[in-house]
Amino acid sequence: MICDTYKDDLLEAAVHGQAHERLEKHLDQCASCRETLESDRAVLDRVQHLLRSRMGEEPSAGFLPRTRAQIAHDPERGWSHAWGLAAAIAGLLLIAFLNFGTSPRHSQTESNRSAAIPERQEPVVPPAQNMPSVLKASGVHTPAHAAQPAQFPMLSARAPEVLVPPDEGRAFRRFVARLAEQREIAEAFVSSPVAQTVAQQNELPDISPVEIADLRVIPLAWEMWKQPQWSGPYVARKITSGSEQK
Amino acid sequence: MQDLTLIRPGRAADGEWSLELGKAALKEEFEARLAECGTLVFRVARGVLRNPEDAEDVAQEAMLRAYRRFARLRDPVRFRAWLVRISFRLALDHARSARRREQRETVWAVKVPRPSAEDMAASREFEKRLDQALEALPKKSRLVLLLASMDGCSLSEVADVLQIPVGTVKSRLHAARKQLAEKLR
Secondary structure (H helix, E strand, O other): OOOOOOHHHHHHHHHHOOOOHHHHHHHHHOHHHHHHHHHHHHHHHHHHHHHHHHHOOOOOOOHHHHHHHHHHOOOOOOOOHHHHHHHHHHHHHHHHHHHHOOOOOOOOOHHHHHOOOOEOOOOOOOHHHHOOHHHHHHOOOOOOOOOOOOOOOOOOOOOOOEEEOHHHHHHHHHHHHHHHHOHHHHHHHHOOHHHHHOOOHHHOOOOOOEEEOOEEEEEEOHHHHOOOOOOOOEEEEEEOOOOEOO | OOOOEEEOHHHHHHHHHHHHHHHHHHHHHHHHHHHHHHHHHHHHHHHHOOOHHHHHHHHHHHHHHHHHOHHHOOOHHHHHHHHHHHHHHHHHHHHHHHHHHHHHHHHHOOOOOOOOHHHHOHHHHHHHHHHHHHHHOOHHHHHHHHHHOOOOOOHHHHHHHHOOOHHHHHHHHHHHHHHHHHHHO
Protein backbone atom coordinates (compact mmCIF):
# COMPACT_ATOMS: atom_id res chain seq x y z
CA MET A 1 0.00 0.00 0.00
CA ILE A 2 1.29 3.46 -0.89
CA CYS A 3 1.19 6.01 1.87
CA ASP A 4 0.60 9.65 0.80
CA THR A 5 0.58 11.20 4.26
CA TYR A 6 4.15 12.51 4.19
CA LYS A 7 4.82 12.45 0.46
CA ASP A 8 6.36 15.94 0.24
CA ASP A 9 8.11 15.61 3.58
CA LEU A 10 9.82 12.44 2.37
CA LEU A 11 11.27 14.23 -0.62
CA GLU A 12 12.38 17.07 1.59
CA ALA A 13 13.98 14.61 4.00
CA ALA A 14 15.83 12.88 1.14
CA VAL A 15 17.19 16.16 -0.17
CA HIS A 16 17.91 17.67 3.22
CA GLY A 17 19.43 14.51 4.66
CA GLN A 18 17.27 14.30 7.78
CA ALA A 19 13.60 13.95 8.63
CA HIS A 20 11.70 16.00 11.14
CA GLU A 21 10.46 14.46 14.37
CA ARG A 22 6.90 13.62 13.26
CA LEU A 23 8.17 11.99 10.06
CA GLU A 24 10.72 10.00 12.03
CA LYS A 25 7.91 8.59 14.15
CA HIS A 26 5.86 7.83 11.07
CA LEU A 27 8.79 6.11 9.37
CA ASP A 28 9.11 3.80 12.37
CA GLN A 29 5.66 2.50 11.60
CA CYS A 30 5.32 2.84 7.80
CA ALA A 31 7.36 0.46 5.62
CA SER A 32 6.11 2.07 2.41
CA CYS A 33 7.39 5.53 3.41
CA ARG A 34 10.71 4.03 4.52
CA GLU A 35 11.02 2.44 1.11
CA THR A 36 10.15 5.71 -0.66
CA LEU A 37 12.67 7.62 1.40
CA GLU A 38 15.37 5.05 0.67
CA SER A 39 14.52 5.15 -3.01
CA ASP A 40 14.65 8.96 -3.12
CA ARG A 41 18.00 8.93 -1.35
CA ALA A 42 19.34 6.35 -3.78
CA VAL A 43 18.21 8.46 -6.73
CA LEU A 44 19.89 11.53 -5.32
CA ASP A 45 23.09 9.59 -4.61
CA ARG A 46 23.11 8.34 -8.15
CA VAL A 47 22.52 11.83 -9.50
CA GLN A 48 25.32 13.13 -7.36
CA HIS A 49 27.64 10.34 -8.48
CA LEU A 50 26.90 10.94 -12.18
CA LEU A 51 27.27 14.69 -11.89
CA ARG A 52 30.48 14.31 -9.92
CA SER A 53 32.02 12.06 -12.53
CA ARG A 54 30.91 14.37 -15.33
CA MET A 55 32.11 17.48 -13.54
CA GLY A 56 35.39 15.81 -12.66
CA GLU A 57 36.37 15.12 -16.27
CA GLU A 58 39.50 16.71 -17.62
CA PRO A 59 39.63 18.24 -21.07
CA SER A 60 41.79 16.48 -23.64
CA ALA A 61 45.50 17.31 -23.85
CA GLY A 62 44.88 19.24 -27.07
CA PHE A 63 42.26 21.53 -25.58
CA LEU A 64 44.50 24.33 -24.30
CA PRO A 65 46.89 24.34 -27.30
CA ARG A 66 43.91 24.42 -29.67
CA THR A 67 42.34 27.26 -27.74
CA ARG A 68 45.62 29.18 -27.77
CA ALA A 69 45.95 28.67 -31.52
CA GLN A 70 42.39 29.83 -32.10
CA ILE A 71 42.97 32.95 -30.03
CA ALA A 72 46.21 33.67 -31.86
CA HIS A 73 44.38 33.59 -35.19
CA ASP A 74 41.33 35.46 -34.02
CA PRO A 75 40.40 37.73 -36.93
CA GLU A 76 38.66 40.21 -34.63
CA ARG A 77 41.93 40.95 -32.90
CA GLY A 78 44.45 40.20 -35.59
CA TRP A 79 45.26 41.97 -38.80
CA SER A 80 42.43 41.85 -41.26
CA HIS A 81 43.00 41.51 -44.97
CA ALA A 82 42.07 45.15 -45.39
CA TRP A 83 44.76 46.14 -42.92
CA GLY A 84 47.24 43.99 -44.77
CA LEU A 85 46.45 45.80 -47.98
CA ALA A 86 46.64 49.17 -46.28
CA ALA A 87 49.97 48.18 -44.76
CA ALA A 88 51.30 47.16 -48.15
CA ILE A 89 50.38 50.57 -49.59
CA ALA A 90 51.80 52.31 -46.57
CA GLY A 91 54.94 50.23 -46.97
CA LEU A 92 55.51 51.63 -50.44
CA LEU A 93 55.12 55.12 -49.05
CA LEU A 94 57.53 54.34 -46.26
CA ILE A 95 60.18 53.04 -48.62
CA ALA A 96 59.78 56.11 -50.78
CA PHE A 97 60.10 58.58 -47.94
CA LEU A 98 62.50 56.92 -45.56
CA ASN A 99 65.01 56.02 -48.20
CA PHE A 100 65.50 59.69 -48.93
CA GLY A 101 66.23 60.62 -45.38
CA THR A 102 68.24 57.89 -43.71
CA SER A 103 71.68 58.26 -45.21
CA PRO A 104 74.14 57.79 -42.36
CA ARG A 105 76.80 59.97 -43.90
CA HIS A 106 74.83 63.20 -43.64
CA SER A 107 73.73 65.18 -40.67
CA GLN A 108 71.45 68.09 -40.26
CA THR A 109 71.00 70.92 -37.81
CA GLU A 110 68.21 73.42 -37.63
CA SER A 111 70.43 76.10 -39.13
CA ASN A 112 71.12 73.91 -42.13
CA ARG A 113 67.51 74.11 -43.09
CA SER A 114 68.14 77.51 -44.58
CA ALA A 115 70.43 75.99 -47.20
CA ALA A 116 69.69 76.16 -50.90
CA ILE A 117 67.52 73.64 -52.72
CA PRO A 118 68.69 73.52 -56.29
CA GLU A 119 67.59 70.98 -58.82
CA ARG A 120 70.01 69.25 -61.09
CA GLN A 121 71.17 71.54 -63.86
CA GLU A 122 69.71 74.48 -61.98
CA PRO A 123 71.50 77.33 -60.26
CA VAL A 124 71.66 77.33 -56.49
CA VAL A 125 69.13 79.74 -55.01
CA PRO A 126 68.53 80.81 -51.42
CA PRO A 127 66.03 78.67 -49.56
CA ALA A 128 63.68 81.51 -48.80
CA GLN A 129 63.00 81.73 -52.48
CA ASN A 130 63.29 78.10 -53.27
CA MET A 131 61.57 76.13 -50.56
CA PRO A 132 57.80 76.15 -50.53
CA SER A 133 56.60 77.91 -47.42
CA VAL A 134 54.17 75.18 -46.46
CA LEU A 135 56.89 72.56 -46.59
CA LYS A 136 59.50 74.73 -44.96
CA ALA A 137 57.20 75.48 -42.07
CA SER A 138 56.45 71.86 -41.43
CA GLY A 139 59.88 70.61 -42.21
CA VAL A 140 58.75 68.21 -44.89
CA HIS A 141 61.64 66.57 -46.63
CA THR A 142 64.15 68.33 -44.53
CA PRO A 143 66.36 65.56 -43.26
CA ALA A 144 65.74 66.17 -39.58
CA HIS A 145 66.25 62.48 -38.95
CA ALA A 146 69.41 62.18 -40.98
CA ALA A 147 71.62 62.26 -37.93
CA GLN A 148 70.09 59.03 -36.76
CA PRO A 149 71.92 55.83 -37.56
CA ALA A 150 70.40 53.76 -40.30
CA GLN A 151 69.66 50.95 -37.94
CA PHE A 152 66.52 50.69 -35.90
CA PRO A 153 65.19 52.21 -33.68
CA MET A 154 65.84 55.42 -35.54
CA LEU A 155 62.19 56.29 -35.58
CA SER A 156 61.70 56.81 -31.91
CA ALA A 157 64.25 59.51 -31.16
CA ARG A 158 63.71 62.09 -33.87
CA ALA A 159 60.75 61.09 -35.88
CA PRO A 160 60.68 62.09 -39.55
CA GLU A 161 57.61 63.79 -40.86
CA VAL A 162 55.76 62.30 -43.76
CA LEU A 163 52.92 63.53 -45.88
CA VAL A 164 50.25 60.92 -46.51
CA PRO A 165 46.61 61.02 -47.58
CA PRO A 166 44.51 61.43 -44.40
CA ASP A 167 42.78 58.07 -44.78
CA GLU A 168 46.11 56.28 -45.02
CA GLY A 169 47.65 57.89 -41.95
CA ARG A 170 46.49 55.27 -39.51
CA ALA A 171 47.51 52.39 -41.75
CA PHE A 172 50.88 54.02 -42.17
CA ARG A 173 51.37 54.42 -38.43
CA ARG A 174 50.41 50.81 -37.86
CA PHE A 175 52.85 49.74 -40.51
CA VAL A 176 55.63 51.66 -38.82
CA ALA A 177 54.59 50.16 -35.49
CA ARG A 178 54.83 46.74 -37.08
CA LEU A 179 58.29 47.56 -38.31
CA ALA A 180 59.20 48.55 -34.78
CA GLU A 181 58.19 45.07 -33.74
CA GLN A 182 60.19 43.32 -36.43
CA ARG A 183 63.60 44.83 -36.36
CA GLU A 184 65.17 42.88 -39.21
CA ILE A 185 62.45 43.96 -41.64
CA ALA A 186 62.73 47.52 -40.44
CA GLU A 187 66.47 47.53 -41.01
CA ALA A 188 65.96 46.27 -44.53
CA PHE A 189 63.58 49.14 -45.18
CA VAL A 190 65.49 51.97 -43.62
CA SER A 191 68.94 51.30 -45.02
CA SER A 192 68.94 53.14 -48.30
CA PRO A 193 71.00 51.25 -50.86
CA VAL A 194 71.30 54.39 -53.00
CA ALA A 195 72.53 56.62 -50.21
CA GLN A 196 74.99 54.08 -48.89
CA THR A 197 76.56 52.85 -52.05
CA VAL A 198 76.64 55.73 -54.53
CA ALA A 199 79.98 57.46 -54.48
CA GLN A 200 80.29 58.73 -58.04
CA GLN A 201 78.04 60.99 -59.99
CA ASN A 202 77.75 58.52 -62.83
CA GLU A 203 76.45 55.92 -60.39
CA LEU A 204 73.47 58.07 -59.55
CA PRO A 205 70.32 56.51 -60.95
CA ASP A 206 68.61 58.58 -63.59
CA ILE A 207 65.29 59.55 -62.06
CA SER A 208 62.84 61.96 -63.57
CA PRO A 209 60.79 64.34 -61.44
CA VAL A 210 57.64 62.71 -60.13
CA GLU A 211 54.39 64.42 -59.26
CA ILE A 212 52.40 63.09 -56.32
CA ALA A 213 49.17 65.00 -55.83
CA ASP A 214 50.25 68.64 -55.41
CA LEU A 215 53.87 67.76 -54.71
CA ARG A 216 56.66 67.49 -57.19
CA VAL A 217 59.54 65.28 -56.16
CA ILE A 218 62.63 66.49 -57.94
CA PRO A 219 66.14 65.05 -58.09
CA LEU A 220 68.69 67.43 -56.59
CA ALA A 221 71.86 68.38 -58.36
CA TRP A 222 74.63 65.89 -57.61
CA GLU A 223 76.86 68.43 -55.94
CA MET A 224 74.01 69.61 -53.72
CA TRP A 225 73.01 66.15 -52.77
CA LYS A 226 76.51 65.39 -51.55
CA GLN A 227 76.42 68.35 -49.21
CA PRO A 228 75.93 67.35 -45.59
CA GLN A 229 72.68 69.23 -45.07
CA TRP A 230 70.86 67.03 -47.59
CA SER A 231 70.41 63.45 -46.73
CA GLY A 232 68.97 62.28 -50.01
CA PRO A 233 68.96 63.07 -53.68
CA TYR A 234 65.43 64.46 -53.82
CA VAL A 235 63.39 67.42 -52.74
CA ALA A 236 59.63 67.91 -52.73
CA ARG A 237 57.98 71.07 -53.89
CA LYS A 238 54.41 72.11 -53.83
CA ILE A 239 52.84 72.77 -57.20
CA THR A 240 50.80 75.91 -57.39
CA SER A 241 48.50 76.90 -60.23
CA GLY A 242 50.53 77.05 -63.39
CA SER A 243 53.96 76.56 -61.86
CA GLU A 244 55.84 75.30 -58.85
CA GLN A 245 55.77 77.44 -55.77
CA LYS A 246 59.14 78.92 -55.01
CA MET B 1 43.66 68.03 -55.59
CA GLN B 2 44.14 65.45 -52.91
CA ASP B 3 44.77 66.67 -49.35
CA LEU B 4 47.77 65.35 -47.54
CA THR B 5 48.25 65.10 -43.81
CA LEU B 6 51.53 65.62 -42.09
CA ILE B 7 52.28 62.87 -39.61
CA ARG B 8 55.23 61.65 -37.62
CA PRO B 9 54.96 57.94 -38.06
CA GLY B 10 58.00 57.30 -35.90
CA ARG B 11 56.52 59.09 -32.91
CA ALA B 12 53.18 57.55 -33.61
CA ALA B 13 55.00 54.25 -33.86
CA ASP B 14 56.27 54.79 -30.34
CA GLY B 15 52.67 55.12 -29.24
CA GLU B 16 51.62 52.14 -31.29
CA TRP B 17 54.61 50.24 -30.05
CA SER B 18 53.69 50.79 -26.42
CA LEU B 19 50.19 49.78 -27.43
CA GLU B 20 51.65 46.60 -28.90
CA LEU B 21 53.61 46.04 -25.70
CA GLY B 22 50.41 46.57 -23.71
CA LYS B 23 48.69 44.05 -25.92
CA ALA B 24 51.51 41.57 -25.38
CA ALA B 25 51.19 41.99 -21.61
CA LEU B 26 47.43 41.55 -21.90
CA LYS B 27 47.93 38.42 -23.93
CA GLU B 28 50.37 37.03 -21.40
CA GLU B 29 47.92 37.72 -18.60
CA PHE B 30 45.17 36.06 -20.56
CA GLU B 31 47.38 33.01 -21.13
CA ALA B 32 47.70 32.66 -17.37
CA ARG B 33 43.93 32.88 -16.92
CA LEU B 34 43.42 30.39 -19.70
CA ALA B 35 45.60 27.86 -17.90
CA GLU B 36 43.84 28.64 -14.62
CA CYS B 37 40.21 28.62 -15.80
CA GLY B 38 40.34 26.35 -18.87
CA THR B 39 39.34 23.20 -16.99
CA LEU B 40 36.57 24.94 -15.07
CA VAL B 41 35.11 26.33 -18.28
CA PHE B 42 35.27 22.91 -19.89
CA ARG B 43 33.57 21.26 -16.93
CA VAL B 44 30.73 23.76 -16.88
CA ALA B 45 30.10 23.01 -20.56
CA ARG B 46 30.51 19.28 -19.95
CA GLY B 47 27.88 19.44 -17.22
CA VAL B 48 25.39 20.56 -19.83
CA LEU B 49 26.52 18.63 -22.91
CA ARG B 50 26.53 14.91 -23.42
CA ASN B 51 29.91 14.49 -24.97
CA PRO B 52 33.29 15.96 -24.08
CA GLU B 53 34.15 16.97 -27.67
CA ASP B 54 31.19 19.34 -27.81
CA ALA B 55 32.09 20.62 -24.36
CA GLU B 56 35.62 21.43 -25.56
CA ASP B 57 34.27 23.31 -28.58
CA VAL B 58 31.99 25.34 -26.37
CA ALA B 59 34.72 26.02 -23.82
CA GLN B 60 37.00 27.13 -26.62
CA GLU B 61 34.38 29.54 -27.92
CA ALA B 62 33.84 30.88 -24.41
CA MET B 63 37.58 31.49 -23.98
CA LEU B 64 37.73 33.25 -27.33
CA ARG B 65 34.90 35.56 -26.35
CA ALA B 66 36.57 36.20 -23.04
CA TYR B 67 39.77 37.10 -24.86
CA ARG B 68 37.98 39.64 -27.01
CA ARG B 69 36.57 41.32 -23.91
CA PHE B 70 39.56 40.76 -21.71
CA ALA B 71 40.53 44.42 -21.51
CA ARG B 72 37.26 45.00 -19.63
CA LEU B 73 37.42 41.78 -17.64
CA ARG B 74 40.84 41.91 -16.07
CA ASP B 75 39.62 41.57 -12.50
CA PRO B 76 40.19 37.82 -11.86
CA VAL B 77 36.97 37.31 -9.85
CA ARG B 78 34.78 39.08 -12.36
CA PHE B 79 36.56 37.32 -15.18
CA ARG B 80 35.91 33.85 -13.75
CA ALA B 81 32.25 34.61 -13.01
CA TRP B 82 31.73 35.96 -16.50
CA LEU B 83 33.52 33.04 -18.08
CA VAL B 84 31.49 30.43 -16.17
CA ARG B 85 28.26 32.12 -17.16
CA ILE B 86 29.19 32.50 -20.83
CA SER B 87 30.34 28.88 -21.00
CA PHE B 88 27.09 27.73 -19.42
CA ARG B 89 24.99 29.86 -21.77
CA LEU B 90 26.89 28.72 -24.85
CA ALA B 91 26.55 25.10 -23.76
CA LEU B 92 22.79 25.53 -23.34
CA ASP B 93 22.57 27.07 -26.83
CA HIS B 94 24.65 24.25 -28.24
CA ALA B 95 22.47 21.62 -26.57
CA ARG B 96 19.33 23.29 -27.85
CA SER B 97 20.52 23.40 -31.45
CA ALA B 98 21.80 19.81 -31.20
CA ARG B 99 18.39 18.74 -30.01
CA ARG B 100 16.68 20.54 -32.89
CA ARG B 101 19.09 18.92 -35.34
CA GLU B 102 18.39 15.55 -33.81
CA GLN B 103 14.66 16.05 -34.16
CA ARG B 104 14.97 17.10 -37.81
CA GLU B 105 17.12 14.10 -38.60
CA THR B 106 14.67 11.79 -36.87
CA VAL B 107 11.79 13.19 -38.90
CA TRP B 108 13.57 12.91 -42.24
CA ALA B 109 15.47 9.71 -41.65
CA VAL B 110 14.29 6.78 -43.73
CA LYS B 111 15.51 4.30 -41.22
CA VAL B 112 15.65 5.20 -37.58
CA PRO B 113 18.51 3.23 -36.03
CA ARG B 114 17.42 0.88 -33.33
CA PRO B 115 18.74 1.59 -29.88
CA SER B 116 21.65 -0.68 -29.11
CA ALA B 117 21.74 -3.02 -26.18
CA GLU B 118 24.10 -0.61 -24.50
CA ASP B 119 21.62 2.21 -24.91
CA MET B 120 19.03 0.06 -23.27
CA ALA B 121 21.17 -0.50 -20.25
CA ALA B 122 19.71 0.89 -17.11
CA SER B 123 22.56 3.27 -16.42
CA ARG B 124 22.23 4.80 -19.84
CA GLU B 125 18.55 5.08 -19.42
CA PHE B 126 19.00 6.75 -16.08
CA GLU B 127 21.54 9.15 -17.52
CA LYS B 128 19.15 10.08 -20.25
CA ARG B 129 16.41 10.74 -17.77
CA LEU B 130 18.82 12.75 -15.68
CA ASP B 131 19.72 14.92 -18.67
CA GLN B 132 16.06 15.56 -19.33
CA ALA B 133 15.47 16.42 -15.70
CA LEU B 134 18.47 18.74 -15.73
CA GLU B 135 17.16 20.49 -18.82
CA ALA B 136 13.89 21.14 -17.04
CA LEU B 137 15.64 22.89 -14.15
CA PRO B 138 15.74 26.68 -13.97
CA LYS B 139 19.07 27.79 -15.46
CA LYS B 140 20.31 29.45 -12.31
CA SER B 141 19.64 26.37 -10.18
CA ARG B 142 21.20 24.13 -12.79
CA LEU B 143 24.43 26.09 -12.85
CA VAL B 144 24.64 26.03 -9.06
CA LEU B 145 24.03 22.27 -9.04
CA LEU B 146 26.75 21.67 -11.61
CA LEU B 147 29.32 23.80 -9.83
CA ALA B 148 28.46 22.26 -6.47
CA SER B 149 29.01 18.81 -7.98
CA MET B 150 32.63 19.55 -8.69
CA ASP B 151 35.02 17.83 -6.33
CA GLY B 152 36.40 20.17 -3.73
CA CYS B 153 34.10 23.03 -4.66
CA SER B 154 32.39 24.20 -1.48
CA LEU B 155 29.20 26.22 -1.41
CA SER B 156 31.10 29.35 -0.50
CA GLU B 157 33.36 28.78 -3.52
CA VAL B 158 30.30 28.41 -5.74
CA ALA B 159 29.01 31.66 -4.28
CA ASP B 160 32.38 33.24 -4.97
CA VAL B 161 32.49 32.03 -8.57
CA LEU B 162 28.96 33.21 -9.31
CA GLN B 163 29.22 36.36 -7.22
CA ILE B 164 26.03 35.57 -5.29
CA PRO B 165 25.39 35.11 -1.53
CA VAL B 166 25.95 31.65 -0.01
CA GLY B 167 22.32 31.59 1.14
CA THR B 168 21.20 31.94 -2.47
CA VAL B 169 23.48 29.07 -3.47
CA LYS B 170 21.99 26.88 -0.75
CA SER B 171 18.39 27.61 -1.68
CA ARG B 172 19.04 27.10 -5.40
CA LEU B 173 20.85 23.86 -4.74
CA HIS B 174 18.12 22.58 -2.52
CA ALA B 175 15.42 23.46 -5.05
CA ALA B 176 17.39 21.79 -7.84
CA ARG B 177 17.90 18.55 -5.92
CA LYS B 178 14.30 18.41 -4.90
CA GLN B 179 13.10 18.91 -8.43
CA LEU B 180 15.50 16.26 -9.74
CA ALA B 181 14.45 13.74 -7.12
CA GLU B 182 10.83 14.39 -7.94
CA LYS B 183 11.38 13.88 -11.68
CA LEU B 184 13.53 10.80 -11.30
CA ARG B 185 11.40 9.02 -8.69
